[in-house]
Amino acid sequence: MPVTIYDVAKAAGVGISTVSRVLNDNTNVRAETRHRVLEAIEALGYKPNILARNLSRNHVQTVGVVLSYFTNPFQVAVLQGIERFSSQAGLDLTIFSMESLKRRETLLENLSHGRRCDGLIVISFTPEDRFLQRFQRYHIPVVIADFADERIPSIYVDNVAGGYIATKHLLDLGHTRIGYILDHIEPQNGSGGNEPGADRQKGYQRALTEAGIAFDPKLVSESGLHSRERGAIAAHRLLNHPNPPSAIFAASDMIALGVMEYARSQGLHIPGDLAVVGFDDIELASFAGLTTVRQPMQEMGRHAAEIVTRLMQGEKVLRTSRQLPIELVIRETCGALTLAERG
Amino acid sequence: MPVTIYDVAKAAGVGISTVSRVLNDNTNVRAETRHRVLEAIEALGYKPNILARNLSRNHVQTVGVVLSYFTNPFQVAVLQGIERFSSQAGLDLTIFSMESLKRRETLLENLSHGRRCDGLIVISFTPEDRFLQRFQRYHIPVVIADFADERIPSIYVDNVAGGYIATKHLLDLGHTRIGYILDHIEPQNGSGGNEPGADRQKGYQRALTEAGIAFDPKLVSESGLHSRERGAIAAHRLLNHPNPPSAIFAASDMIALGVMEYARSQGLHIPGDLAVVGFDDIELASFAGLTTVRQPMQEMGRHAAEIVTRLMQGEKVLRTSRQLPIELVIRETCGALTLAERG
DNA sequence: ATAGTTAATGAAAGCGCTTTCACAGAGTGT
DNA sequence: ACACTCTGTGAAAGCGCTTTCATTAACTAT
Structure with missing residues (x-):
């Protein structure tokens, strides 16, 4: 029912890899061919299936933030800063709130396994070592906001x-x-x-x-x-x-x-x-x-979001931690x- | 590198479909077989890959909420209610904030195409018809909080x-x-x-x-x-x-x-x-x-979350709208x- | 015993992308 | 003219699941 990359390929008279190429890299495809593909896309109203793309690329295009108390205006303000940045960066933002230590355990447990986000921002605490290791193993960068931890990128205040x-x-x-x-x-x-x-x-x-x-x-x-x-x-x-x-x-x-x-x-x-x-x-x-x-507070969020985002993209960030003024x-x-x- | 369903199948001496079965339905697999599979899973520390599962099942296990102003404490309170419910329901929560009408257009545009969430809660407004139709076509239920719209499940007050x-x-x-x-x-x-x-x-x-x-x-x-x-x-x-x-x-x-x-x-x-x-x-x-x-406010969120969740699960909900007391x-x-x- | 069900299982075909690989065809240099 | 590199492209192989379908084994009913 929904139009797939195959439909586009057929309509444009090309192979799916060419369609994929114009969708992505954009290099190495003749201008005329690209044009045909683009037209087919337009004509069919094609939208790439995110799920398929995610599986293929092994990422989810989202940053997660775990906060301890949603009721805390401070955390909400930080969240705002994060939201503003990540939405501009085209990343989805999923939030995990944990109102007890038990919840935190299970949450981190789950989070550090499946790829529910490509990067994580935690507010006001440090995850336990075993979680940190797991995140690292899965190449999910973690940055902390409102907390200074030498081992992890942190945005904090003196x-x-x-x-x-x-x-x-x-x-x-x-x-x-x-x-x-x-x-x-x-x-x-x-x-x-x-x-x-x-x-x-x-x-x-x-x-x-x-x-x-x-x-x-x-x-x-x-x-x-x-x-x-x-x-x-x-x-x-x-x-x-x-x-x-x-x-x-x-x-x-x-x-x-x-x-x-x-x-x-x-x-x-x-x-x-x-x-x-x-x-x-x-x-x-x-x-x-x-x-x-x-x-x-918002700045904290913004910075944290910026750092994870860059880390997520595999960028080698030199100064990952930052102290903000009070x-x-x-x-x-x-x-x-x-x-x-x-x- | 990461352990897949194939590894488990091999270890347990069964086919992947059997592993999948014990992972899901749980019906029609001999007790002894299930036990073997479970042991293999345990031994290998296997965790199903969410991305693959999502593609296969065509869902993402998340509910989205779009709110107009993150700075609005009312909306944050509703969000809290939503969060509490959805986290208990095992659903991820992704938030979309739109600070301008332009943003709202593009946001809804994107949202109504790719499957970025299985259900949507919008706070304090009604999406335009074309978006609504699109969501319907993709079987993404939409419910409104803090707004009464006869055409859509709404949680509201008088x-x-x-x-x-x-x-x-x-x-x-x-x-x-x-x-x-x-x-x-x-x-x-x-x-x-x-x-x-x-x-x-x-x-x-x-x-x-x-x-x-x-x-x-x-x-x-x-x-x-x-x-x-x-x-x-x-x-x-x-x-x-x-x-x-x-x-x-x-x-x-x-x-x-x-x-x-x-x-x-x-x-x-x-x-x-x-x-x-x-x-x-x-x-x-x-x-x-x-x-x-x-x-x-929290109740509004809770109810909205409950309704979308049930709708997402294909449940036929009779009274989808609800008026809450003031x-x-x-x-x-x-x-x-x-x-x-x-x- | 024999046909007719039912339960348990594996092979294989998707899901819709990305990416590798091989292969034409077009340039380049001699 | 000939070997030699690029470009542009398509076929096909994943990604790791779910699900359909066929098959075998086990069980009932005659």
């Missing part, structure tokens, strides 16, 4: 610097008891604790130390997830401390938003009673007037503006 | 009812000049103006009429997009009217958020000087204290709570 500038900013504003909330302390896997949250904490501690303030573990809380609900819970723990912090630095804007909600529900004024600084600069942050450390965005929740206005 | 209850609520609160902001007035295509924004406007007008208030076209503004920036611009137009509204109903929460930002930037208090009601109930809405009409969520921006507190 999280310790980020934690540092956020904390320093609060310190400069006169705060001495500064809380920190991160998603989770335990490394998710054996990759060695360079998770964003942990790195931001390093920066936080470094700023504290430089300021001559002793690090108080009681001022660090874990939310589990980058969500408002969990952020609020973590804030609750911190704020009900006998000697509560006057400022909180959160490892993500979502957590920060939760902190703000909780604080307000307790009648606390922001930034008067509690200063808050977030991380990411998601869209809500500007609405909420949240001071935060901006990471170029920036402190000062808004209302830290109190700096209020001070300035007063002054 | 938007005119939604517009009605939002407006009625404002009316009940004593407002008489109520503005309305929608994304765009012009139907995007010839499908006949039952776009969500237009329907909500119908409900808005109906409520007005019932209350004996003449509809004033000057109180309707178009933002173009569901974004804060555009919402703010539209609010600017409405609010600088000689006889400005005391309340604004926005066709989406994003627009409503923009309205709030603009109003506040002008020193207006919400809800004191301006009441605002949105639509969707995206996550930010609760943070912003926005009164809104909630639609079950609900007014009263929070701070409408002023109802303030009144109650006062009272």
